[in-house]
Amino acid sequence: MPELAPAYEPSKVEDRLYLEWTNRQDYRANPQSTKPGYSIVIPPPNVTGILTLGHVLNNTIQDILARRARLLGREVLWLPGTDHAGIATQTVVERTLKKEGKIRHRDDLGREEFLRQVWQWKDKHGGIIIQQLKKLGASCDWSRERFTMDPAYSACVQQVFVDLFKKKLIYRGRRMVNWCPVSRTALSDEEVIMKEQKGLLYHFRVPVAGQKDRFLTIATTRPETIPGDTAIAVNPKDPRYASLIGQFAIRPLPPELPEDQRRIPIIGDEHVDLEFGTGVLKVTPAHDPADFLIGQRHQLPSLEVIDESGLMNTHAGSALVGLDRTQARTAAAEQLKELGWLDKEEPYTNQVGYSERADVPVEPRLSEQWFLRYPSTERSRTIVSTGKLRFFPERWSKVYDHWMENLQDWCISRQLWWGHRIPVWYRGDEMRCQIESPGTDWRQDSDVLDTWFSSWLWPFATMGWPEKTPELKKFYPTTDLVTGPDIIFFWVARMIMAGFEYMGELPFRNVYFTGLIRDAKGRKLSKSLGNSPDPLDLIAKYGADGLRFGLLRIAPQGADIRYDEKQIEEGRNFANKLWNACRFRQPQGPSDPKANPANHARTPFCDFLLEKLDALEKELERLYTHYEFSQIAQALYGFVWDEFCARFIETAKADFLNPSSPTRAGTLATADFVLSRVLRLLHPYMPFITEELWLTLGLGTETIQFSGWPRSEEVRWDSAQAKQAAFCYATADAGRKLRGEFGLSGSQKLKFLLFPTPGSKPSPESLQTLAKLLQCGSVELTQTPPKAPMTPAPWGELYLPLEGLLDPAKERARLEKEITACEAARARETAKLSDPKMAAKAPPEKLEEWRRIEREATERMARLQEQLKLFTT
RNA sequence: GCGCGCUUAGCUCAGUGGUAGAGCGGCUGCCUUACACGCAGUUGGUCGGAGGUUCAAAUCCUUCAGCGCGCACCA
Known part of the structure; x- marks a missing residue:
């Protein structure tokens, strides 16, 4: 037997053991096993990502559950894998190629060649996070590692799309979507985060057509969209403006256009808030979701002034064309000022939607996209609200329920290259939704699917669905899911719906939501702040x-x-x-x-x-x-x-x-x-x-x-024996405390004397053990209480004979302090017991307990007072 | 605006009706034959404020305040 080193050295142990475990295939799940099954699917990390402390927390919890299940005799499947992370991965690869000077834009390579580069990148960097999880000790079944772009997995994604299309749950439509001008793709509502933004509220005037000196003042945060305004709206109930409905106003920008081309109607719409700003709203149907709806209600034309990259187009006018949205904002304000239309600018804070990935404001934009009406929503909602699928902590189920109650159709198409291609084919005006190409003259839809449209199938697509595999039989539904509450909508909710729709059953029985890791100052850990330690x-x-x-x-x-x-x-x-x-x-x-x-x-x-x-x-x-x-x-x-x-x-x-x-x-x-x-x-x-x-x-x-x-x-x-030990420990604790109060260290070989409680007779062995616990020279029995510092203890009164060291004044002070504490404890109980209401209503066992405490405090006090007398004469 | 959560010792947090706890830090003393990545002792809190329920409240209810988060088409 090798001798253990004086200190534990993890580096000499960890890699060796992990290799042993995995070589022996300890984590390989056997679907034929007769043992009860236990399963977890890993929340697949981004294939090109690296391990963060958040991953450490999340995966350690999964490993704890998996390892405990093995000890409990379960057949455990912890299924690992990675996610292709569409936007993130494509952005990283594109940025790298740009940095290397190989391209200016991915168009330089073309779709096929660019994808080849992404796959290369994936092969090179894709394994890193998996290796890091192994360092952590994660007991995943690595033989079943999956990737959301594996051929078999991709087939599942396509099949689900075709199926949902046939069920008429997937449809194509021209709608207002969240557009990220950096990634140049549509985003789902969940990928937009609202951020507070300090800006300006610009007040400007527009003349009412045909009425000299009659103006409307409008407050806006986005003057750059004025060239795209196709109406002015007021509330029909607003006495100030109602009479103007049906008339026209002259849009101030772009000034070079002839006035008749800048004539826009003044319309009445309930959406306008009488209290806010001036009560007059500019309507830009092409660049604002609310305005888009107003536009639909009033059949307004839609005039786009910002392009897909967030740059102003020619409709914005010569002064603005080519400018970025933010530059255009100040430029437009400047223009209004020069033209004399600008009344004032005031500081203003509002909520602006940002693209989660690119961290720039999203641009609401009208475009042709694919949408999904969620399937199996009722079952998915009630399974959580009835507690059959449990969330830990429970409160997240309310958040889930609220979202499920207000479901909006999911925009699933992305104008990216890296991802699952949409299985829809076109020829002229014809359209077909199927996995294989209908023929050479058919052209496939160029969009790919939102990454979450593949991850929502994770719990069963990783186990061989749509085949009825032994894995699915043994391990689906999975037992626990461990993830962060930040992806409760992105992933958890959608997996539940997909689980019901395709397996007829929930995908997991329990969901554990971890907390977010912050630094000592309470900030989120992030690479840009540099407060994110490397777990390795x-x-x-x-x-x-x-x-x-x-x-x-x-x-x-x-x-x-x-x-x-x-x-x-x-x-x-x-x-x-x-x-x-x-x-x-x-x-x-x-x-x-x-x-x-x-x-x-x-x-x-x-x-x-x-x-x-x-x-x-x-x-x-x-x-x-x-x-x-x-x-x-x-x-x-x-x-x-x-x-x-x-x-x-x-x-x-x-x-x-x-x-x-x-x-x-x-x-x-x-x-x-x-x-x-x-x-x-x-x-x-x-x-x-x-x-x-x-x-x-x-x-x-x-x-x-x-x-x-x-x-x-x-x-x-033997609980009687255990109680004896407890007394011994308590006696030792009292002795240590006594010694500590005299500032004596453990190394000084002192002698304690024990004046035993009448009737008790501690054995020589127990005195020896007591001495050991006290780290003193010895504990000896005494028949006469000495004049020395004393502490009452379960085994008797423990004395510390200090010979010449004793200072009677100090001992008096110490005793008095302890008597005061005892008195306070006793008084507290006496007060309770002497309160007639309490005595009448409190349960008897409580009264008994209080009487015991009172009695013990009284006895202890009596002993201490005896001791005090010794030192007062 | 609606909803949720948090507020307990210097710090990080336990504690869901009955004598306020842990770890760390601080202070004092120890290289005591498993461990200085350690040992012994000690310091430290009117449990965010105010009301209420109860024999009894850190704990239950109401309300206020501060902080955080989620949802939301006030330009």
Whole structure:
């Protein structure tokens, strides 16, 4: 048996073990297994992405669930893979090629050649995040790794499109969509994020046609769209303007156009808010969703003045043409000023939709797109609202329900090249929706599908759908899904609908939403802020187990996480603590995998530890059903550090150093029994160190991974003994406190005296253990209370004879302070008990408890007062 | 504007009706024969404010404030 190093060195363990596990194919899921199935599909990361702390959190949780399921004897499938991430990947490749000077625009290469370059990029960079997940210890079934652009997967996507088209749920239409002028594609509503923008509200006048000196004043944030205005709208109920409805106004821009070409109608529309601005609205049907609707209601012409790249076109007039939207805004305002139409500019803050990817304002734009009317919406909504599909934390189900209630058709076409091509073919005016080309003279739709239109099939398309595969039979529906609440609409909701539509069943039974990781200042982690640490650096520094445990311990359910590297350091420290606890056991000889403390004479401390282990196992059981991952980590941390190390090991030293001790075998058995269980309980969180210790100590000959989840029924102990141990610990705690108050260090070999509680007679062994816990020279019994500092303790009154060191004044002060505290505690209970209302209404067991506390405080006080008398004379 | 969440020790957070907790930090003392990635002790909170329910409120209700998030066609 190799000797354990003084400190745990993760780098010597992790890669070696991971290789062993994967070479042995420990994570390969067998659909033919008779064991009950457990499955998770990974939220596929962007194929060209790199690991972030968010991924670490998310995948560690999945790994915890998967590893625990294996210990529970399940057949586990954790299915990994990556996403082609249309816009993101295409943008990155295009940018790189531009930077290398190979192209100015992707048009330079043409569609086919550009796609070849993207595939090349994918082959080169696509595996990085997968390798990083392996470093983390992720126990995925790598033999089943999928990519959303795999041929089989693509076939699923096309088939679903054709099917939904046939069901008339997919349709093509010319509508107002969110247009990203940088990526030059349409976006779905979900890809637009509203941001507050500080700008100006411009007030300008327009003359009413044929009425000299009659003007309307309009407030707008977008003067650059004035050339695209095709009407002026007022509310028909507005007494100020109602009479003008039906007349015309002269649009001020572009000024070079003859006046009759700038004549636009004044219309009445309820949409106009009387209170806002001047109550007069310019209507630009081509560049504003609300105006578009007004335009439809009034059959207004649509006049486009901004092109697909966000540049002003010729309709905007000579002063603006070619300018970017934002430049055009100031230019248009300038123009209005010169023409004398501008009344004022005032600072104004409004909400503007931004493209999530390109981080520029989206331009509402009229275009021909494909839309999906969501399928299976009713079932998908009720499955969550009735709690059959559970969300953790539960409150996200409200957010989901609200979105499901207000479903808008999904714009699924993208004007990109990288993605699944839309299976629709054209010849002249004919159109066909089918996977194969109808013939050589047919031209395929040039658009691709939104990436989420492929990911929403992930839970079953990865398992061989549309075939009825053994995988689907065994592992669908999946058990748990772990993801971030930011993609609840993008992905979770849509997967539920696709699951019902194509499998007739929900895709997963539970969804756990992680929190967002923020830095110490509360900012989101991002590459541009430079506050996003590289998980691989953290693994190198603290080990994968340290990173996993440290991060999970501070990841409260449902709340954002304030990340601090200090926490990861603590994770490493904990790993080292565990390592050393085992190192303490190792020199005593090989561990016994079948150790059973029940078969041996034991010290009370063994029973105390077994009692705590039982409580821990029950607690973890409860916490796992609620997905309380950070509290599970806390509970394990506390057990290992406080119960096993601080208490048990200190008392086990007596047995370990004494080969002839009658309780030696029992203490060894307890150590092995408890370590065997605590390593297994910890394994989901810290897979590497627990495996290494398990095998090195010889707690098992096979890997820990399938060694069985500890059951609390296996733990047997004597609770009377455990109580004795608790008294001993409490006595030691009192002694330490007493010594600490005199500023005496542990290294000074002091002698304590114990004046035992009448009737009790502590054994020499227990006095020895007490001395060990107190780290003092000895504890001796005394028949007469000495004149020395004293503290009341469960076993009796503990004295610290200080010979010449004693300062009576100091001792008096100390006693008085403690008497005051006792008095306060007693008074609190007395007050409660003497309140007649309370005495009448509180439950008897509470009253009993309060009486006990009152009694104990009184007794303690009496002892302290006796002691005080000794020092007052 | 509507909805949701948060506010507890210097920091990060547990604690859903009955004596306010943990880790870190601070301070004091220790290289005590598993561990200085450690050990012992200690400091530190009128549980955001105000009302209410209750014998009893950090905990339940109402309301206010601050912060965060989601949804929303006020130009």
